[in-house]
Amino acid sequence: MIDTIKEHIEEVEKFTTDDKEAIEAFRIKYLGKKGLLNDFFAEFKNVPNEQKKEFGQTINKLKSAATEKVNNLKSALENSTEEQGIYGDLTRPGEPMELGARHxxxxxxxxxxxxxxxxxxxxxxxxxxxxxxxxxxxxxxxxxxxxxxxxxxxxxxxxxxxxxxxxxxxxxxxxxxxxxxxxxxxxxxxxxxxxxxxxxxxxxxxxxxxxxxxxxxxxxxxxxxxxxxxxxxxxxxxxxxxxxxxxxxxxxxxxxxxxxxxxxxxxxxxxxxxxxxxxxxxxxxxxxxxxxxxxxxxxxxxxxxxxxxxxxxxxxxxxxxxxxxxxxxxxxxxxxxxx
The missing domain is CATH 3.30.930.10 (Bira Bifunctional Protein; Domain 2)
Structure with a gap:
């Protein structure tokens, strides 16, 4: 079980997206009421006593990694939206400059x-x-x-x-x-x-x-x-x-x-x-x-x-x-x- 959690930690660290819906789906998968973290916490009582400490530390590491990832992705998405709101579509061609005339x-x-x-x-x-x-x-x-x-x-x-x-x-x-x-x-x-x-x-x-x-x-x-x-x-x-x-x-x-x-x-x-x-x-x-x-x-x-x-x-x-x-x-x- 501990190895499974560690695999999820690697998956969380690798995950990236700039899609709002994908971020929300990722949050629900790990941090939602029916998410994987709740499932892992529910399994805590079945873990042998000698593994409980390591098991708990690994779950907390997964929770921290998932929470930090969600926050970072949301922050990046908000900054991008704000910048686009100020400057418009940055991929558009610039405004044409008026051609001057010599006297x-x-x-x-x-x-x-x-x-x-x-x-x-x-x-x-x-x-x-x-x-x-x-x-x-x-x-x-x-x-x-x-x-x-x-x-x-x-x-x-x-x-x-x-x-x-x-x-x-x-x-x-x-x-x-x-x-x-x-x-x-x-x-x-x-x-x-x-x-x-x-x-x-x-x-x-x-x-x-x-x-x-x-x-x-x-x-x-x-x-x-x-x-x-x-x-x-x-x-x-x-x-x-x-x-x-x-x-x-x-x-x-x-x-x-x-x-x-x-x-x-x-x-x-x-x-x-x-x-x-x-x-x-x-x-x-x-x-x-x-x-x-x-x-x-x-x-x-x-x-x-x-x-x-x-x-x-x-x-x-x-x-x-x-x-x-x-x-x-x-x-x-x-x-x-x-x-």
Missing amino acids: PISIVKNQIIEIFSRIGFNVSEGPEIEDDWHNFTALNLPEYHPARDMQDTFFIQTDPDVLLRTHTSSVQVRYMENNKPPIRTISPGRVYRNEAISARSHCFFHQVEGLYIDKDVSFADLKQTLQYFTTELFGKSKIRLRPSYFPFTEPSAEVDVYWGLETETDYRMTKGTGWLEIMGTGMVDPNVLDNCGIDSKEYSGFAFGMGIDRIALLLHQISDIRLLSENDVRFLEQFKSAL
Whole structure:
């Protein structure tokens, strides 16, 4: 009989389940009023006296083992039920995360940076609150120069020498002051001009300007660089350069890309010419090089600048520049699939 009880002890220790009904059936089998333990206790009177002590100890061991097993299984089942109640079905797929959208300005800026990085241009940045020297004077625009009127400027009232930069050329000045040629850098950033806000213009917008300074840099190098850029960004290989005027470059030019006249939108964008102006450019004026501590007799270079907002309007067929700064979620969600 003692051996039989020991076999039940082993069976109890091995038993496991996460089913509530199975646990209850196990409890009734051993601990119920008609369970095996009551049967074993009833047999106690028939056990020889010399075995009663061992018999009693074995029964108590079985009772303790069965009671502990039932309690442990019930506790585990309750914890599992509670966890499922808090977190739900842990085997279900997680909630899908909302896919964010890059701003069209960021999309175009990253494209421009990536294109120029392939031909060795790095990225330089500078402050948006600038001083007169870096924004104007060093760029061949001394005080009272008439060309300053080309850029309606936001000045800081407490200090007339401090202003919101009107172009990222100020970053190029700072870069030339702190780096020796050869220099090959682009400067993307936000700029400010005191202009009326409309569908085609804003008081703040984004530019990216490029600068290349080295020995024997020619206008042919400039044209080839811009040819590469327009082909990569627009897929248009036909460009033209029209004479223009910028105080910090000489000679200077406006760059047009041939957009084509395939659709009604093309006619409207190009005013029926097929040509679209995208940037200004030119050879860096020797005075600018000298102002920045670079010997203009030894080095030459070219610079260019374009509006990121304008290019974003072209590439994504956006009709109103104000949409780029109004944070309308309905507008921004259209760019979820963009890079």
